[in-house]
Amino acid sequence: MSHYYRLVVSCPDRVGIVARVSSFIAQQGGSITEASQHSDLETGCFFMRYEILADSVGMSAEALSAAFEPIASEFNMQWSLVDTQQRRRVVLMVSRESHCLVDLLYRWQAGELDCDIVGVISNHDDMRSLTEWYGIPYHHVPVDPDNKQASFAKVQAEIDSARADCVVLARYMQILPPELCARYAGRVINIHHSFLPSFAGAKPYHQAYQRGVKLIGATCHYVTEELDAGPIIEQDIHRVSHCHTPTDLVRFGRDVEKAVLARGLRWHLEDRVLVHGNKTVVFS
Numbered sequence: 001m002s003h004y005y006r007l008v009v010s011c012p013d014r015v016g017i018v019a020r021v022s023s024f025i026a027q028q029g030g031s032i033t034e035a036s037q038h039s040d041l042e043t044g045c046f047f048m049r050y051e052i053l054a055d056s057v058g059m060s061a062e063a064l065s066a067a068f069e070p071i072a073s074e075f076n077m078q079w080s081l082v083d084t085q086q087r088r089r090v091v092l093m094v095s096r097e098s099h100c101l102v103d104l105l106y107r108w109q110a111g112e113l114d115c116d117i118v119g120v121i122s123n124h125d126d127m128r129s130l131t132e133w134y135g136i137p138y139h140h141v142p143v144d145p146d147n148k149q150a151s152f153a154k155v156q157a158e159i160d161s162a163r164a165d166c167v168v169l170a171r172y173m174q175i176l177p178p179e180l181c182a183r184y185a186g187r188v189i190n191i192h193h194s195f196l197p198s199f200a201g202a203k204p205y206h207q208a209y210q211r212g213v214k215l216i217g218a219t220c221h222y223v224t225e226e227l228d229a230g231p232i233i234e235q236d237i238h239r240v241s242h243c244h245t246p247t248d249l250v251r252f253g254r255d256v257e258k259a260v261l262a263r264g265l266r267w268h269l270e271d272r273v274l275v276h277g278n279k280t281v282v283f284s
């Protein structure tokens with residue numbers, strides 16, 4: 001089965017970046033199978049994502065990285081080059097709502113998500129049997145409202161023990177402390193059940209119902225210390241009307257949340273999401 005090297009670059013924009021990088025890859029005999037780029041004219045930043053057929057290069061990702069380093073330095077690049085054969089290790093976190101967890105586990109088993117789900121952490125024990133049916137370790141870590149620091153120290157220990165590359169909050173309904181947001185910056189993904197920035201915080205569907213909205217939505221975003229304010233990865237909506245109850249909105253919303261989280265996670269795993277301040281460039 002083919003595998004690829006994924007080169008992701010962000011740097012100050014200038015003429016000649018694409019020519020220099022593509023010429024470098026061609027000099028190594030590399031075949032570029034997918035190429036994306038974006039120039040942010042407001043900030044003067046340039047973003048690039050190349051997928052390169054690994055077998056066409058004839059060297060390891062480490063060797064190719066070493067050969068690329070001088071170019072990266074010349075253009076002041078922030079960059080990564082990964083081998084898609086190195087599967088990412090993902091930990092899922094959940095509370096009592098099961099729909100996103102169920103959906104991600106199904107998609108993972110079906111091969112839609114190129115990763116290893118290496119653990120599920122929850123502040124409740126409800127999802128243990130479902131998780132263990134998939135052969136995935138389940139870690140019940142209750143959150144003590146009177147000693148959240150100790151509770152989240154246990155969460156951190158489980159994430160580190162799992163050697164997680166990515167953590168997905170699949171309707172995990174606890175606010176992560178600043179220490180964890182900093183430790184795993186850019187690697188924690190949340191699904192918020194509203195079309196942010198509308199209705200941040202708790203019970204967004206009930207807020208939306210009271211507001212009389214005609215659209216509800218879901219937002220997949222990176223987790224930051226500020227609640228529901230991290231860089232947005234993906235969003236979608238569903239039309240509603242005066243006929244619908246809050247229960248209807250929650251039901252419609254579940255379908256949107258599942259689809260949005262799955263797309264957001266898949267794009268993150270495929271290195272399609274480049275964070276730029278509090279925004280993202282998504283080469284979907």
Ligand SMILES: Nc1nc2c(c(=O)[nH]1)N[C@@H](CN(C=O)c1ccc(C(=O)N[C@@H](CCC(=O)O)C(=O)O)cc1)CN2
Binds near residue numbers: 172176201224
């Ligand atoms: N540091 C962050 N943590 C979390 C974020 C985030 O953006 N930054 N997103 C939330 C998810 N979320 C909405 O999508 C959310 C979760 C929890 C709460 C909340 O008020 N929780 C209470 C406890 C509620 C309970 O015990 O049932 C709390 O933590 O005190 C609001 C929004 C996930 N975490």
